Structures are given as structure tokens and as C-alpha cells.
Amino acid sequence: MNLNDIVDLESYPLDDDDFRTANKMAFDRNGVLVMPAFLRPDAIDTVCREGEASQHHAYFCSQNHNVYLTPPDPDYPADHPRNREVVSSKGCITDDQIPRSSPLHVLYDAPVFRDFLCTILGEDALYDYADPLSSVNLHYAKPGQELGWHFDNSSFAITLMIQEPEQGGAFEYVEGVRNSDRGEMNYDGVARVLDGKVIPHRLAMGAGALVLFRGRDAIHRVAPVEGGRTRMLVVLAYNSQPGIALSESARMTFYGRLQ
Numbered sequence: 001m002n003l004n005d006i007v008d009l010e011s012y013p014l015d016d017d018d019f020r021t022a023n024k025m026a027f028d029r030n031g032v033l034v035m036p037a038f039l040r041p042d043a044i045d046t047v048c049r050e051g052e053a054s055q056h057h058a059y060f061c062s063q064n065h066n067v068y069l070t071p072p073d074p075d076y077p078a079d080h081p082r083n084r085e086v087v088s089s090k091g092c093i094t095d096d097q098i099p100r101s102s103p104l105h106v107l108y109d110a111p112v113f114r115d116f117l118c119t120i121l122g123e124d125a126l127y128d129y130a131d132p133l134s135s136v137n138l139h140y141a142k143p144g145q146e147l148g149w150h151f152d153n154s155s156f157a158i159t160l161m162i163q164e165p166e167q168g169g170a171f172e173y174v175e176g177v178r179n180s181d182r183g184e185m186n187y188d189g190v191a192r193v194l195d196g197k198v199i200p201h202r203l204a205m206g207a208g209a210l211v212l213f214r215g216r217d218a219i220h221r222v223a224p225v226e227g228g229r230t231r232m233l234v235v236l237a238y239n240s241q242p243g244i245a246l247s248e249s250a251r252m253t254f255y256g257r258l259q
Contacts, residue, residue: 036206039207046102059091161207
């Protein structure tokens with residue numbers, strides 16, 4: 001299997017300089033880039049079958065957390081936006097549970113894809129995680145599961161929609177809610193989002209869509225899944241430096257194991 005079997009390279013010429021420049025400008029302007037039908041139908045079907053076959057291996061968990069993904073701050077009351085809790089619940093299979101022959105690994109390792117990502121993200125290079133679990137993850141959200149409002153700690157996220165739910169499960173975000181570089185947390189703005197007083201943007205992500213997103217200062221969530229079909233989403237995780245592993249505490253939290 002080669003990259004052309006997986007990606008529609010006619011619609012998405014990843015090695016074309018003009019194509020890269022246009023998409024980098026769009027990403028820099030909007031903080032999000034959606035590439036619909038990035039994966040070919042056969043590749044979507046293959047990954048979907050792999051996901052269904054491995055779902056019994058998934059580690060499912062439900063967690064309460066604040067939007068900043070930090071421990072509670074005793075200087076603020078529990079109902080303050082700094083400490084207010086939301087719920088995130090999902091299942092996950094890890095890099096080592098996804099077949100090495102999977103289109104996901106072929107895409108993740110493809111030099112032209114990684115070079116394309118470097119251009120769009122403004123990175124000199126992108127590297128695999130040093131631990132065996134974190135580079136490629138497949139996430140499951142069953143009916144009633146969701147990802148609560150939060151900011152990312154990483155500067156970018158790369159995802160592939162594999163299977164949409166029947167209803168719900170929309171990716172929603174509000175851009176520019178905080179300025180993490182300046183340490184401005186904007187508690188009032190966060191409270192308005194949590195109280196439903198802000199209408200969020202909603203991304204249309206059909207099966208096979210590639211999405212690049214900057215979520216450090218844009219608060220975002222996945223709304224509760226409805227209907228009988230499980231939402232399946234792949235996270236392609238890279239580092240800007242080699243030799244970096246996800247912390248042991250994070251691996252236990254997300255995967256329920258260290259290796």
C-alpha cells in the first residue's frame with residue numbers, strides 16, 4: 001500500500017508548493033484547516049473495519065476536569081470558571097494496537113505528508129513519540145459520551161474523522177478565548193461559554209476529513225454523541241523534538257497502562 005492508495009493526491013497535491021502556501025495562509029488566518037474526503041473511501045473502510053475489530057481492546061474512561069486541564073486552584077471557589085468541572089468520556093486504542101499495515105501508519109510515516117504538515121504548522125521537523133502508545137490513537141465515543149470544553153496544552157492537533165455518529169458528536173469551538181502566552185485566562189469569557197451564552201463555531205467533518213486545529217487558546221469540545229453508531233476519530237500525534245514520550249501519568253490517565 002502506498003500513499004496514493006490512501007489519499008486523494010489529485011485533490012490534495014501534498015508536495016505542490018502553491019497548494020502548501022495556500023493552505024498555510026488559511027491555517028494561519030483561521031487556526032483551523034479542514035480537508036474533506038482527504039482519505040479515499042477504501043482507506044476509510046479499512047480503518048473502520050480495523051477499529052471495529054479492535055474496539056474490545058479499547059480503554060474507556062470518564063473524567064471530570066476543568067477547561068484548563070489543570071489541578072483545582074484553592075484560591076478560587078469550586079464554581080469559579082477556573083475550577084468548574086466538565087466531563088470527558090471516551091475509549092481509545094493505542095499505536096501498538098493498530099496493525100502496522102494499517103493506512104494510518106502508512107500515512108503517519110509518509111515523508112511527503114510529514115513535510116506538508118511541517119509547512120502548514122511552521123515546524124522545522126516532526127517526530128514520532130518515543131513511547132509505544134502515543135503516536136497514533138483511535139478514539140471511540142459511544143452514545144452519551146463527549147469531550148467537555150477545554151483548551152489544549154499542545155500547540156496543534158491533527159485528526160482524521162473515520163466514522164460520524166448518527167447524531168450529535170459535533171466538534172465545536174470558540175476562537176481566541178484566552179491568551180496563554182501572556183497568561184491571560186479570561187475567566188469571564190470562559191464562564192460565558194460554559195453557561196451557553198456564546199454560539200460556537202461548528203466544524204463539518206465528514207468521514208475521511210483531515211483536520212488541523214490550534215486549540216491552545218481556542219476553547220473546544222465534542223458534543224455528546226447520540227444515536228446508535230459509535231463516533232471514531234484518529235489522532236495523529238507528533239513532536240517538534242525527537243525522543244519525547246508522553247508522561248507516565250498521562251499514559252495511565254488516557255490509556256490505563258504504560259506500555
